[in-house]
Amino acid sequence: MHYFYFIIAFLVLVTIIYLLKDILVDKLKKTFTAKQQCPALTVPLESLSPLWLKYNKEFKDESDNYTVDLLINSSTSSVTSEKQTENTENDVKVEENEITTAKLHMVNEFAQIDTIGSFYNEVIKPYEEIFKQQNVYDILINVLKMLEKHGNTPSVVIDVKDNESVDLISVRENLAQVSLKEHTLTVTRVMIDLIKQNYSEPENFVPQGVIIALAHDIGKIPELRLSGVYNSYDHAIVSSNWLAEQFTGKDVFWMKQAIMAVRDHHFKSRDPLTQMLRDADKQARQMELVQFSKNYRIESIDNWLDVDKLLELLLPKINLTAKGKWDAFTHKGIIYVKPDLLYELSKEYMFNEKILDVTMLYESEKESVLKKIVDKMREKNLIPDFIAQGYVSRKFEIKSKMQIKKQQMVLTAIKAEPFLDRIDEIERRKSGTALELIETVVPV
Template identity: 25%
Template sequence: MNSYYYLSGATGLVMIGYGCKLLLSKTNQKSPDLQTTFDPEVAVALGFQQTIENLERKSLQEISELWTDTVIPLALISRIWREPEPEPAKTKRPRPVFKHPEINAFYNAYVAKPSVRGNRRIVIEKLLQMLDVDGDCPSVVGRGIYANDNEQERKYGEESYEYLAKIPLWKHSLAVTERYIAKFQHDSMHPDAMIIALAHDIGKIPAQYSKFYRKSDHPVTSGLLLMGIPEFLQLGNCAELERAVQNHHDLATNHHLPTALKEADQEVRKLELAGMLANASSRDVKSIDAIQPTHLITENSGIESVAEPIAVENDDSGIARNLEPGSMYVPHAHKLPEWLNLDAVLTYIAERINIVIKDPELKGLWHAYSIADGFVWVSEKLVWKAVKEVAGHQLDLITADGDEAVRRNWLYSIVRRFGERGDVCIAMMKEGYYQAPVTIITGTGRSLPGFYVPFLSRAFGVDATTLERRKGSQIRGLVKNILPKIQVEIQ
């Protein structure tokens, strides 16, 4: 047993000795790597006896290329997240031929490029073919046989709507697409831009719109038609493109693709309506919208039926939604132009206070009602019509009818300016609002919520007592009282 322990101890000593020998031999070796990379003072401190003059020195800028690289354009690196284009087919697709020369010219200028290829080109060609075959229809929808209250375009003035209806859909779509493409700097985005813009209104084609107009508006229908193209579904970003099409009439788009599309659409509409103004300049018209004259119904004229006053639940103008900022849309004020005469707007409204009105554009039978405490409650519809009537042939107001966000910005700016002048009680409205919440007591005693602009009777140059004497039995049968939900005393 003792001999076994002696043998184990001897073996251990031999192994320790061999390890020490290896360690000493490595320490005495010179390291060429250390000679060229260590700082001289550090190298000497570690025991390396190399010559300091032999060390190579480089500036930080010279060696920075180790962790930096050349700048690569976004258009090139976008290929990382874009799906790879398929290999060109051995048999080349025949170039489509269109019956409209303008569509052929558009194809040659924008589509017949090497950068427009694969499924994207196929989708673009199919959209152009749809517009070529079925796009001779009106470029606006919402009235007539397929009346749809959800369509923003139906709010254009009568003459504006009729004029835009004469512009074919294919022509409007090409103009919007050209404007939209110009908003993207990199050519790599142009194919997607063409898909979005060419598709944004294809839901207006009557054969398709007639199937869905009762349940949705044309942006939704356009998105459905786009998703029905097999090659479109093969695109990696098809969902993003489809959302841009469906959201281009939203109050707040919150994304560059639909926002830029909305801008391009309104820019083209403004040009189209400018053509209408040019054609109408030689005619003697009171308003470019050719709004039917307001018929003031006197006490003796009578009406066929007495309707309930306009309230939020029955008002198709979306007043309730307009008054809710937050996630919907918060209007912002802008400087009012010099051509807008606010005193003339007040005069227009004053003639309609406590009067039963029959106006197909305004809807409802009353839009301005005074109460004994000195307030005159005016609907935003009447304010907007008064502004348009007074302004006359102003392109900005005409086009605003087709863009709800722009229209609300105008109303917010105008009402706030009236408030600064002391004509409107701003204290009754929350920040971002241009109307105040009220409870309407109808002639039959019902209570209905509503939203109206709180004008002061003195803004119209009359006192509350004088306005009360204007009320006849018809208006009293419609409205008994209006109670503001935010109580403020008149100073």
């Protein structure tokens, strides 16, 4: 009886195997094929490089930032790499041609960052411990990595939504040829010099100054500025917001001042750090523009401005009208001039003399430039008393014979004494124009 049940069970099992054999065979084929077609494993250079980097005597592992260590030692690593590879043959079994290929790839990848390596060793290295003590070394590394990756971005944003782009409109095409990395490192070097000049213990202020200098234009990187994350197209705001992110979770006593300095570095400020950053930025721009201005000399308006030469440029513009519009006119021994004309003539004078004064190129510095011009004229007693000390202009009410409504304009007033020998010629220019009909000009 048991034998009968055994036979029945065996036949059932054989029947099931026969019915399922096609399915099992197909499954085994697919499994075998999948194993044969498994894609080759690709190991990125970043994962492979520690195999030889950890045996590099110059290499130091700082919180797994081995790419940064390579970055800051890039100025010397290429010279010693061959000898260092020889010392690792007994420890790391990697084919020689594989090492050579990887090293060549690494050299090509970091060929453009040699200036940052030199910069780190020369500028940052002496203060490295202070960065760590102030808990901002990681921020320093982050901003250097950003400059390493995006440093070839132009140092000027060609966009009317960016304040600096408008401010430097007359020279921005030239400055766009200067890379963000080049400009930033120059600003940082100047910033350190200014800190040394202004503080009795400068080393304590270096981390703050260096970080704001390195980060001040980081918002010009297209990936940041156009991302929409920072709710602005103005690079200074994007830069300050990015820097604020770097301070997340940190208790650094000067971080708010640093963020504000980056945000406001294109505006006049009473904050000494912001003003130093602003000055460093301008000095860097001046050095950069020299590259495009052969035979020009760098000089301040305090030294190069000659009032007599400026007035010679003003002379042809007085009482001259074009399509009913004028920029300067005479009335009872006074020349009334639109301030913008004085500003443009001073720039023309500067270029005629082959002088490079970066202050003249910032539209935001116009008021400051005009004040210096008027102060120089005041020294020669050419500014009437009704232009108060410290002011460059004031509002005047102009009444004409043909106009019922009086006209009000903001003008600079200059005594006509330097032109007394040519006053008749100047007055004749009014003939047949609206200027001939002016009756009174009264300060408001």
